[in-house]
Amino acid sequence: MMPSVQEQEAITRLMAFFKEWDDGGRVTRCRILNNFITYNQGKMGPELEQEFSQGGSLFFARLTTWLRLSYMFGTCGNEILQAISIFLAAAGSSRYKVEFVEVGGILTLLEILGMKHLNEQQKMEALKLLQILARAGRKYKELICESYGVRAVAECLAISKSEETQEQAQVVLELLAHGNPKFQTQVYKGLIALLASAYPKAQHLALQTLRIVQGIVQTAHPAIVEPLLGVLQSMHLEVQYEALQLIRDLMRTDVRPALLQRLVALLRPSRKDHFMTQPQILDDPTVPQMMDSLPAFIQQAACAKAIGILARESTVLCEELVQLRVIHHLLFVMGNKEHTESQRQASLAVEYFVSLFPVVEEQVRTTIGEKLFQMLMENAEILYMKLDRVQIEILISNQVNIPGIKEVTE
Incomplete structure (x- = not known):
């Protein structure tokens, strides 16, 4: 059957369009791409096919071929990726997704993320394409x-200097964790590794996503304890907040005993605890370094705060903490005049334990003396401002030990 006049004209226009593309240089192709992006946003798969007289796959193949040939040089990189996204995001476009994967499109996108000389916009567009594929189903997530x-995505999030790029990477990781049982643990471990990033924004996003993914994997990996507590050295309040929320979530998992033990131990950090170890890939020499002792004191205050929060949430947790000699360590921190926030948080925690358990009240009163005990109970918030040298020495050298708390409370 001979094609109609309209069909012949459409084919002629399509062949002329392809000839212009094939013969055109960078400027011509960028112009074609910009026009295509402007007029085809939001179109469905059948509409794109109609636009190209059922030859949409032919143009799509040209796009993917040019991407593979030019992505290392960044030639019209943003435009190519945006044009490809129109095809992949179109409703009823499963054929384009299959074609993209078959020509190695996923590997190309992941390589773009790791190229330092490419701009952040290109990496962001690559991440958006990965999101489109991940939303297409489990098969694409597994690929x-x-x-x-x-x-690749985790490293991009860890070292990117653009918050927008980091946020797009976070979305990809979260998508890869949902409905992907074969690899959800891999995503979980990748997020744990991100906690050692030199960038607070990366830590913040990793913690937010970890809280979601923790609910998916349910069982906590023991490797999460040290990196999570290491994050408590951060000076950024949003990072501290997310870390404390994740610690609360983990109290319902198997890592609870180890986490409580380390929280108590870090109230008196050793020399090696003064530093967060991190993979070399996550290190950034441009990030200002803090004085050696400050991160440990920030972590100490955060641990005291976390202990106070946990104690208020559960009497059972209180009992476990007391068994770990938390009162002894908190009293020591109360005497740490080098960091007033540590003193304040420790005082508030001790005040709560004293109000909850009569046996703790008795032991603390006996250990620190009546005057200092009354000062604590009158205003724990500002106790650190009123301590004299003798009282500081009493707190630092205390040997309080409170065994049998369960028997007493029962």
Whole structure:
């Protein structure tokens, strides 16, 4: 059957369009791409096919070919990726997704994320394409993960200097964790590794996503304890907040005993606890370094605050903490005049334990003396401002030990 006049004209226009593309240089192709992006946003798959007289796959193949040939040089990189996204995001566009994967599109996107010389906009567009694929179903999530996508996306989030790029990477990681049982643990471990990033924004996003993914994997990995507590050295309040929320969530998991034990131990940090160890890939020499002791004191205050929060949430947690000699360590911190926030948080925690358990009240009163005890109970918030040298020495050298708390409370 011979094509109609309209069909012949459409084919002629399409061939002329392809000839212009094939013969055109960078400027011509960028112009074609910009026009395509402007007039085809939000179109469905059938509409794109109609636009190209059922030859949409032919133009799409040209786009993916040019992407593979030029992505290392960044030639019209943003425009190519945006044009490809129109095809992949179109409703009824499953054929384009299959074609993209078959020509190695996923690997190309992941390589773009790791190229230092490419701009952040291109990396952000690559991440958006990965999101489109991840939303297309479990098969595509598995393909991304099998291509070492979790590592590539996590490293992009860890070292990117653009918050927008970091946020797009966070979305990809969260998508890869949902409905992807084969690789959800891999995503979980990748997020744990991100806690050692030199960038507070990366830590913040990793913590937010970890709280979501923790609910998916349910069982906590023991490796989460040290990196999570290391994050408590951060000076950024939003990072501290998310870390404390995750610590609360983990009280319902198997890592609870180890987490409580380390929280108590870090009230009196050793020399090696003064530093957060991190993979070299996550290190950034441009980030200002804090004085050696300050991170440990910030962490000390955060641990005292976390202990106070946990104690108020559960009497059972209180009992476990007392068994770990938390009162002894908190009294020591109360005498740490080098960091007033540590003193304040420790005083508030001790005040709560004293109000909850008569046996703790008795032991603390006996250990620190009646005058200092009354000062604590009158205003724990500002106790650190009123301590004299003798009282500080009493707090630092205390040997309080409160065994048998369960028997007493029962």
